[in-house]
Amino acid sequence: MRLPWISIGLLVMLIALSPYAMTFPLPLRDKAADPWHWPRTGLILFGLIAFVFSVVEMVMSVRRQGWKLSVIAPAAAVSIACFVIGWSIMPYWVLGTYQQDIGGQPFRDMDPNSHMPMIWIGYAWWLPILLSFYLPLVLIPGGPVVVALLFWRRHFLSAAITIAGLAIATYFFRRFGDGYMLWFID
Numbered sequence: 001m002r003l004p005w006i007s008i009g010l011l012v013m014l015i016a017l018s019p020y021a022m023t024f025p026l027p028l029r030d031k032a033a034d035p036w037h038w039p040r041t042g043l044i045l046f047g048l049i050a051f052v053f054s055v056v057e058m059v060m061s062v063r064r065q066g067w068k069l070s071v072i073a074p075a076a077a078v079s080i081a082c083f084v085i086g087w088s089i090m091p092y093w094v095l096g097t098y099q100q101d102i103g104g105q106p107f108r109d110m111d112p113n114s115h116m117p118m119i120w121i122g123y124a125w126w127l128p129i130l131l132s133f134y135l136p137l138v139l140i141p142g143g144p145v146v147v148a149l150l151f152w153r154r155h156f157l158s159a160a161i162t163i164a165g166l167a168i169a170t171y172f173f174r175r176f177g178d179g180y181m182l183w184f185i186d
Contacts, residue, residue: 070158
């Protein structure tokens, strides 16, 4: 059984970059004068690409190994965690909105429609985030059932990765979801 090691590595890198991403100031109106523009762009791209790679790895694992719970559950849990951190929250941090929300920056309108990644891919970025707020309706009752089935079938490593991925996604979703949603729906 092949586990989603590439996605796990990307998730670890996203988590390691999170404290750095949270320190970004608000962008300057003149992008050419903004010294944070290229690091900001790089981190947003890395977050988007990490999620896409995790989904590709999940699909490839299913194609190679079939629709087994021990294959799908850990890959899906890690992909969800990559989505929450890389696709959703990384732009919130890197665009300085988090610093603004905690009082580290003066207030300025930070409409996500006029910033990266919305200007790059539009509603292809926006719609999955909006729909992700329904994830807890599935994950809260479904997650423990899936983990229990994995333990019952003696797939302990798959169960551990599933627990870790869902716990990471839940932590970041709950910790940053309130301020993030206010920014996102602005």
